[in-house]
Amino acid sequence: MNPAINPFVSSQDISKGERGLGKIASELQGSVYGIVCVTRENQAAPWINFESGALSRELDESMLAPFLLDLSVRDLAGPIAQFQATESESKEDVWALVKGINEKCSAGIEVERLEVLFNRFWNDLDRGLREVRSMQPEDVPPRSGYS
Structure with a gap:
Protein backbone atom coordinates (compact mmCIF):
# COMPACT_ATOMS: atom_id res chain seq x y z
CA MET A 1 0.00 0.00 0.00
CA ASN A 2 3.01 2.24 0.40
CA PRO A 3 5.41 2.16 -2.55
CA ALA A 4 8.25 3.35 -0.29
CA ILE A 5 8.27 -0.04 1.46
CA ASN A 6 10.76 -2.58 0.15
CA PRO A 7 9.86 -5.88 1.82
CA PHE A 8 12.32 -8.71 2.42
CA VAL A 9 10.89 -12.22 2.83
CA SER A 10 13.58 -14.65 3.94
CA SER A 11 11.87 -17.68 2.41
CA GLN A 12 11.69 -15.94 -1.00
CA ASP A 13 14.55 -13.45 -1.12
CA ILE A 14 17.47 -15.76 -0.34
CA SER A 15 18.83 -17.41 -3.46
CA LYS A 16 19.78 -21.08 -3.59
CA GLY A 17 23.36 -21.46 -2.48
CA GLU A 18 23.43 -18.10 -0.70
CA ARG A 19 24.41 -17.90 2.98
CA GLY A 20 20.99 -17.42 4.52
CA LEU A 21 22.02 -16.16 7.94
CA GLY A 22 24.40 -13.60 6.45
CA LYS A 23 21.73 -12.33 4.07
CA ILE A 24 19.18 -12.06 6.89
CA ALA A 25 21.65 -10.18 9.10
CA SER A 26 22.49 -7.80 6.26
CA GLU A 27 18.82 -7.08 5.53
CA LEU A 28 18.03 -6.55 9.21
CA GLN A 29 20.60 -3.78 9.50
CA GLY A 30 18.55 -1.56 7.21
CA SER A 31 15.11 -2.55 8.51
CA VAL A 32 12.82 -0.47 10.68
CA TYR A 33 9.91 -2.91 10.94
CA GLY A 34 9.78 -6.67 11.14
CA ILE A 35 6.78 -8.95 10.78
CA VAL A 36 6.96 -12.57 11.90
CA CYS A 37 4.14 -14.81 10.63
CA VAL A 38 3.18 -17.17 13.45
CA THR A 39 1.05 -20.32 13.31
CA ARG A 40 0.18 -22.93 15.92
CA GLU A 41 2.55 -25.24 14.08
CA ASN A 42 5.58 -22.93 13.91
CA GLN A 43 5.42 -20.86 17.10
CA ALA A 44 7.78 -23.21 18.97
CA ALA A 45 10.09 -23.86 16.00
CA PRO A 46 13.72 -22.92 16.65
CA TRP A 47 14.00 -20.94 13.41
CA ILE A 48 11.08 -18.62 14.24
CA ASN A 49 12.53 -17.81 17.64
CA PHE A 50 15.98 -17.33 16.08
CA GLU A 51 14.69 -14.93 13.43
CA SER A 52 12.48 -13.10 15.96
CA GLY A 53 15.41 -12.72 18.32
CA ALA A 54 17.64 -11.49 15.51
CA LEU A 55 14.95 -9.02 14.42
CA SER A 56 14.43 -7.66 17.91
CA ARG A 57 18.17 -7.23 18.50
CA GLU A 58 18.83 -5.60 15.14
CA LEU A 59 15.75 -3.41 15.11
CA ASP A 60 16.46 -1.93 18.57
CA GLU A 61 14.23 1.17 18.47
CA SER A 62 12.21 -0.22 15.60
CA MET A 63 9.26 -2.60 15.67
CA LEU A 64 8.71 -6.35 15.63
CA ALA A 65 5.14 -7.50 15.02
CA PRO A 66 4.08 -11.13 15.34
CA PHE A 67 1.34 -11.69 12.73
CA LEU A 68 -0.89 -14.49 14.02
CA LEU A 69 -2.32 -16.61 11.25
CA ASP A 70 -4.28 -19.33 13.06
CA LEU A 71 -4.08 -18.48 16.74
CA SER A 72 -5.10 -15.64 19.01
CA VAL A 73 -2.96 -13.42 21.21
CA ARG A 74 -3.91 -15.44 24.30
CA ASP A 75 -2.54 -18.60 22.61
CA LEU A 76 0.83 -17.04 21.75
CA ALA A 77 3.71 -18.48 23.77
CA GLY A 78 7.48 -18.26 23.89
CA PRO A 79 9.79 -15.28 23.48
CA ILE A 80 7.72 -13.63 20.75
CA ALA A 81 4.77 -13.31 23.15
CA GLN A 82 6.46 -10.19 24.60
CA PHE A 83 5.67 -8.21 21.43
CA GLN A 84 2.29 -6.70 20.57
CA ALA A 85 0.81 -9.17 18.11
CA THR A 86 -1.70 -8.76 15.28
CA GLU A 87 -4.56 -11.22 14.84
CA SER A 88 -4.95 -11.74 11.09
CA GLU A 89 -8.67 -12.48 11.37
CA SER A 90 -9.36 -9.00 12.76
CA LYS A 91 -9.69 -6.26 10.17
CA GLU A 92 -9.20 -3.66 12.92
CA ASP A 93 -6.02 -5.34 14.14
CA VAL A 94 -4.58 -5.61 10.64
CA SER A 134 -7.17 -23.62 5.82
CA MET A 135 -3.89 -25.30 4.81
CA GLN A 136 -2.91 -28.39 6.73
CA PRO A 137 0.63 -28.52 8.18
CA GLU A 138 1.59 -31.24 5.68
CA ASP A 139 0.70 -28.82 2.83
CA VAL A 140 3.40 -26.40 3.96
CA PRO A 141 7.00 -27.19 2.96
CA PRO A 142 9.27 -27.60 6.02
CA ARG A 143 11.68 -24.81 6.86
CA SER A 144 15.27 -25.95 6.77
CA GLY A 145 18.56 -24.64 8.05
CA TYR A 146 17.57 -23.85 11.64
CA SER A 147 17.42 -27.23 13.36
Missing part, protein backbone atom coordinates in the same frame (compact mmCIF):
# COMPACT_ATOMS: atom_id res chain seq x y z
CA TRP A 95 -5.51 -1.97 9.97
CA ALA A 96 -3.63 -0.94 13.15
CA LEU A 97 -0.58 -2.86 11.89
CA VAL A 98 -0.76 -1.20 8.47
CA LYS A 99 -1.00 2.26 10.08
CA GLY A 100 1.93 1.45 12.38
CA ILE A 101 4.11 0.39 9.47
CA ASN A 102 3.18 3.52 7.53
CA GLU A 103 4.10 5.71 10.51
CA LYS A 104 7.61 4.20 10.54
CA CYS A 105 8.14 4.90 6.82
CA SER A 106 10.33 7.83 5.94
CA ALA A 107 7.81 8.54 3.17
CA GLY A 108 4.51 7.65 4.83
CA ILE A 109 1.28 8.37 3.01
CA GLU A 110 -1.62 10.29 4.53
CA VAL A 111 -3.81 8.12 6.76
CA GLU A 112 -7.04 8.89 4.89
CA ARG A 113 -5.56 7.71 1.59
CA LEU A 114 -4.03 4.67 3.27
CA GLU A 115 -7.39 3.75 4.78
CA VAL A 116 -9.09 3.96 1.36
CA LEU A 117 -6.43 1.61 -0.07
CA PHE A 118 -6.68 -0.74 2.88
CA ASN A 119 -10.46 -0.99 2.60
CA ARG A 120 -10.22 -1.49 -1.16
CA PHE A 121 -7.84 -4.45 -0.79
CA TRP A 122 -9.04 -5.94 2.51
CA ASN A 123 -11.32 -8.57 0.93
CA ASP A 124 -8.47 -9.89 -1.25
CA LEU A 125 -6.11 -9.99 1.72
CA ASP A 126 -8.72 -11.63 3.94
CA ARG A 127 -9.45 -14.25 1.27
CA GLY A 128 -5.74 -15.07 0.98
CA LEU A 129 -5.36 -15.28 4.75
CA ARG A 130 -8.36 -17.63 5.00
CA GLU A 131 -6.71 -19.83 2.37
CA VAL A 132 -3.48 -19.92 4.38
CA ARG A 133 -5.40 -20.74 7.58
Whole structure:
Protein backbone atom coordinates (compact mmCIF):
# COMPACT_ATOMS: atom_id res chain seq x y z
CA MET A 1 0.00 0.00 0.00
CA ASN A 2 3.01 2.24 0.40
CA PRO A 3 5.41 2.16 -2.55
CA ALA A 4 8.25 3.35 -0.29
CA ILE A 5 8.27 -0.04 1.46
CA ASN A 6 10.76 -2.58 0.15
CA PRO A 7 9.86 -5.88 1.82
CA PHE A 8 12.32 -8.71 2.42
CA VAL A 9 10.89 -12.22 2.83
CA SER A 10 13.58 -14.65 3.94
CA SER A 11 11.87 -17.68 2.41
CA GLN A 12 11.69 -15.94 -1.00
CA ASP A 13 14.55 -13.45 -1.12
CA ILE A 14 17.47 -15.76 -0.34
CA SER A 15 18.83 -17.41 -3.46
CA LYS A 16 19.78 -21.08 -3.59
CA GLY A 17 23.36 -21.46 -2.48
CA GLU A 18 23.43 -18.10 -0.70
CA ARG A 19 24.41 -17.90 2.98
CA GLY A 20 20.99 -17.42 4.52
CA LEU A 21 22.02 -16.16 7.94
CA GLY A 22 24.40 -13.60 6.45
CA LYS A 23 21.73 -12.33 4.07
CA ILE A 24 19.18 -12.06 6.89
CA ALA A 25 21.65 -10.18 9.10
CA SER A 26 22.49 -7.80 6.26
CA GLU A 27 18.82 -7.08 5.53
CA LEU A 28 18.03 -6.55 9.21
CA GLN A 29 20.60 -3.78 9.50
CA GLY A 30 18.55 -1.56 7.21
CA SER A 31 15.11 -2.55 8.51
CA VAL A 32 12.82 -0.47 10.68
CA TYR A 33 9.91 -2.91 10.94
CA GLY A 34 9.78 -6.67 11.14
CA ILE A 35 6.78 -8.95 10.78
CA VAL A 36 6.96 -12.57 11.90
CA CYS A 37 4.14 -14.81 10.63
CA VAL A 38 3.18 -17.17 13.45
CA THR A 39 1.05 -20.32 13.31
CA ARG A 40 0.18 -22.93 15.92
CA GLU A 41 2.55 -25.24 14.08
CA ASN A 42 5.58 -22.93 13.91
CA GLN A 43 5.42 -20.86 17.10
CA ALA A 44 7.78 -23.21 18.97
CA ALA A 45 10.09 -23.86 16.00
CA PRO A 46 13.72 -22.92 16.65
CA TRP A 47 14.00 -20.94 13.41
CA ILE A 48 11.08 -18.62 14.24
CA ASN A 49 12.53 -17.81 17.64
CA PHE A 50 15.98 -17.33 16.08
CA GLU A 51 14.69 -14.93 13.43
CA SER A 52 12.48 -13.10 15.96
CA GLY A 53 15.41 -12.72 18.32
CA ALA A 54 17.64 -11.49 15.51
CA LEU A 55 14.95 -9.02 14.42
CA SER A 56 14.43 -7.66 17.91
CA ARG A 57 18.17 -7.23 18.50
CA GLU A 58 18.83 -5.60 15.14
CA LEU A 59 15.75 -3.41 15.11
CA ASP A 60 16.46 -1.93 18.57
CA GLU A 61 14.23 1.17 18.47
CA SER A 62 12.21 -0.22 15.60
CA MET A 63 9.26 -2.60 15.67
CA LEU A 64 8.71 -6.35 15.63
CA ALA A 65 5.14 -7.50 15.02
CA PRO A 66 4.08 -11.13 15.34
CA PHE A 67 1.34 -11.69 12.73
CA LEU A 68 -0.89 -14.49 14.02
CA LEU A 69 -2.32 -16.61 11.25
CA ASP A 70 -4.28 -19.33 13.06
CA LEU A 71 -4.08 -18.48 16.74
CA SER A 72 -5.10 -15.64 19.01
CA VAL A 73 -2.96 -13.42 21.21
CA ARG A 74 -3.91 -15.44 24.30
CA ASP A 75 -2.54 -18.60 22.61
CA LEU A 76 0.83 -17.04 21.75
CA ALA A 77 3.71 -18.48 23.77
CA GLY A 78 7.48 -18.26 23.89
CA PRO A 79 9.79 -15.28 23.48
CA ILE A 80 7.72 -13.63 20.75
CA ALA A 81 4.77 -13.31 23.15
CA GLN A 82 6.46 -10.19 24.60
CA PHE A 83 5.67 -8.21 21.43
CA GLN A 84 2.29 -6.70 20.57
CA ALA A 85 0.81 -9.17 18.11
CA THR A 86 -1.70 -8.76 15.28
CA GLU A 87 -4.56 -11.22 14.84
CA SER A 88 -4.95 -11.74 11.09
CA GLU A 89 -8.67 -12.48 11.37
CA SER A 90 -9.36 -9.00 12.76
CA LYS A 91 -9.69 -6.26 10.17
CA GLU A 92 -9.20 -3.66 12.92
CA ASP A 93 -6.02 -5.34 14.14
CA VAL A 94 -4.58 -5.61 10.64
CA TRP A 95 -5.51 -1.97 9.97
CA ALA A 96 -3.63 -0.94 13.15
CA LEU A 97 -0.58 -2.86 11.89
CA VAL A 98 -0.76 -1.20 8.47
CA LYS A 99 -1.00 2.26 10.08
CA GLY A 100 1.93 1.45 12.38
CA ILE A 101 4.11 0.39 9.47
CA ASN A 102 3.18 3.52 7.53
CA GLU A 103 4.10 5.71 10.51
CA LYS A 104 7.61 4.20 10.54
CA CYS A 105 8.14 4.90 6.82
CA SER A 106 10.33 7.83 5.94
CA ALA A 107 7.81 8.54 3.17
CA GLY A 108 4.51 7.65 4.83
CA ILE A 109 1.28 8.37 3.01
CA GLU A 110 -1.62 10.29 4.53
CA VAL A 111 -3.81 8.12 6.76
CA GLU A 112 -7.04 8.89 4.89
CA ARG A 113 -5.56 7.71 1.59
CA LEU A 114 -4.03 4.67 3.27
CA GLU A 115 -7.39 3.75 4.78
CA VAL A 116 -9.09 3.96 1.36
CA LEU A 117 -6.43 1.61 -0.07
CA PHE A 118 -6.68 -0.74 2.88
CA ASN A 119 -10.46 -0.99 2.60
CA ARG A 120 -10.22 -1.49 -1.16
CA PHE A 121 -7.84 -4.45 -0.79
CA TRP A 122 -9.04 -5.94 2.51
CA ASN A 123 -11.32 -8.57 0.93
CA ASP A 124 -8.47 -9.89 -1.25
CA LEU A 125 -6.11 -9.99 1.72
CA ASP A 126 -8.72 -11.63 3.94
CA ARG A 127 -9.45 -14.25 1.27
CA GLY A 128 -5.74 -15.07 0.98
CA LEU A 129 -5.36 -15.28 4.75
CA ARG A 130 -8.36 -17.63 5.00
CA GLU A 131 -6.71 -19.83 2.37
CA VAL A 132 -3.48 -19.92 4.38
CA ARG A 133 -5.40 -20.74 7.58
CA SER A 134 -7.17 -23.62 5.82
CA MET A 135 -3.89 -25.30 4.81
CA GLN A 136 -2.91 -28.39 6.73
CA PRO A 137 0.63 -28.52 8.18
CA GLU A 138 1.59 -31.24 5.68
CA ASP A 139 0.70 -28.82 2.83
CA VAL A 140 3.40 -26.40 3.96
CA PRO A 141 7.00 -27.19 2.96
CA PRO A 142 9.27 -27.60 6.02
CA ARG A 143 11.68 -24.81 6.86
CA SER A 144 15.27 -25.95 6.77
CA GLY A 145 18.56 -24.64 8.05
CA TYR A 146 17.57 -23.85 11.64
CA SER A 147 17.42 -27.23 13.36
